[in-house]
Amino acid sequence: MAQQERAIRTRKVVLDAAGAVFAEQGYSATTIAEILKRAGVTKGALYFHFPSKQDLARGVIEQAVTEPPREEELILQSFVDMGLELAYRLPREPVLRGAARLAADQGAPDFFGTPWPQWAYRGEQLLNKAKAQGEVLPHVDAAVTSRLLVGSFTGLQLVAQSEAGAESFQELVSRLYDHVLPAVALPGVLMQLDTSVERGALLAERKPHKQEAMS
Amino acid sequence: MAQQERAIRTRKVVLDAAGAVFAEQGYSATTIAEILKRAGVTKGALYFHFPSKQDLARGVIEQAVTEPPREEELILQSFVDMGLELAYRLPREPVLRGAARLAADQGAPDFFGTPWPQWAYRGEQLLNKAKAQGEVLPHVDAAVTSRLLVGSFTGLQLVAQSEAGAESFQELVSRLYDHVLPAVALPGVLMQLDTSVERGALLAERKPHKQEAMS
Incomplete structure (x- = not known):
């Protein structure tokens, strides 16, 4: 070598x-x-x-700031894919789990930052692009919507961890999109978006990710 | 005394x-x-x-599991009020700040629990009542929607803390409702709901809360 x-x-x-x-x-x-x-x-x-x-x-x-999602025909699908794929990979990859825990470690992020601003910025760019393509409702503020999703994603991970037997983290993230997208997507676009839990696994597996150490 | x-x-x-x-x-x-x-x-x-x-x-x-919100004519307004009031009070009251930090302290909640299940349960009850009153879209699962909001609320608090100068926690919680309610409320009800930041302060001040120690 x-x-x-x-x-x-x-x-x-x-x-x-x-x-x-x-x-x-x-x-x-x-x-x-x-x-x-x-x-x-x-x-x-x-x-x-x-x-x-x-x-x-x-x-x-x-x-933990992984490569951007593949561009789909609907850019809003790529926006959703970011979260679905991360929700699938997070419990399975030590670097992502570590980053999530570090970000939620209050006080500590002053010393080493969090992945949140980059995640939020990436989502914001996708939403703006989706807006330019006419997929997004006119009043949507891309920066706010993206930050909301990053924050919610983080909180759902904490809540899911603390309650064994309830819906899994992946399930909650999928439901989060179902709840938020009607306020974001044009109705005709909304109908075409796939927010299913299964999609997260498909996305993670079609990409050649680095081998993960067992831990 | x-x-x-x-x-x-x-x-x-x-x-x-x-x-x-x-x-x-x-x-x-x-x-x-x-x-x-x-x-x-x-x-x-x-x-x-x-x-x-x-x-x-x-x-x-x-x-930290405070008294239930006052019942409004629209029960969905009471559901929203829970979060708006808590978002206003949380940064201002040591017991609420402490509970939020303890809940996010991974591992530790095994020893002392979190306020999440009670918050989620209270929200679920309100949503079911709102459903019985015909305010809620038929496909809404009260337990899931309530857990989503509790988890998102928690995450927004962490993200808001970590980014000075961005939208405040209260602002983010208010926007969270704007994003989620279109997937929850019937259109005629949605129009009547007040999700403004200002409402949180009004709610907190009209109730006779216990005096808070300075800290």
Whole structure:
């Protein structure tokens, strides 16, 4: 394996381990020693990529802003797809779980940010594009609607985690779109949008995602 | 002051102090010593009401489930009022801030619960009543819609906290209702609902709430 390729792989292994430990323990209780143990890399390798716990948290947050969704014929479908795919992947990928936990760790985000502004900005761009294509009701403010969805998504994850046996997180996100889209989409567009839970899995599987470490 | 009255007052002072400290520091970093200092009561008085930190957290959570909103002619207005009033009061009242932080403290709610199930249940009851009065679209599932709103409310609070200068929490909650109600209310009812930010303040002020400790 070429040196550069090895470095990329190490970085990925470390971020997966860091994501898993942050997700389980939160920022303040996490130790670099635990991440090292989980990643199974040398101390030198870890510190080469991430000189501090704060850098590890930043790395996890940055990694959690995934590639944009594929453009569908209806741009509003791409907007919905962002959330459906993330709701499917979040419980399954340590980096995403870690980022979600870090973002909800009050106080701590001052040190390493959250993925929220990027997620919200991406949604805003899609909504504006959808508006330009005439898919969106005229009074919709793309920035506000996108922030609302990012915030709601985050809260639903917390509520779903805390209540075993209730609707799953994925189910709640799908219902969130059903509730919000009538206030966003033109009626003719609304009818064509797929907000089903199953779509999240299809989207996640058709993309060649990086291999995920078991955790 | 009669003994019982003094006991009620002490309990309230302790819960306000506990709410403020939990809100600032989260569950695990909070110490009873800090709450004692903030409350300015004796150790004996505090332990009489709350034998452990876990009991303090439970007390804060229970206290955060406030009295139901006044019944309006449209029951859907009462449903909206719950959230508008809470969004106004939450940043202003230590017990509510503490409960919100505790609920979002992952892992910790296993020890002391969250106010979410009660909030969701109260919303569900109102929605069912509104349905019986013919205010609600026929396909609405009261339990799901209420849980969605509780989860979204929680997430919006986190997002609003993390972004200074953006829309306030109250503003976001008001916009949340604007987005969700078209999927819930019959069109003729929808037109009559007041989701304005100002309504939250009016609701909070017309009720005789307990005096809040400064914190």
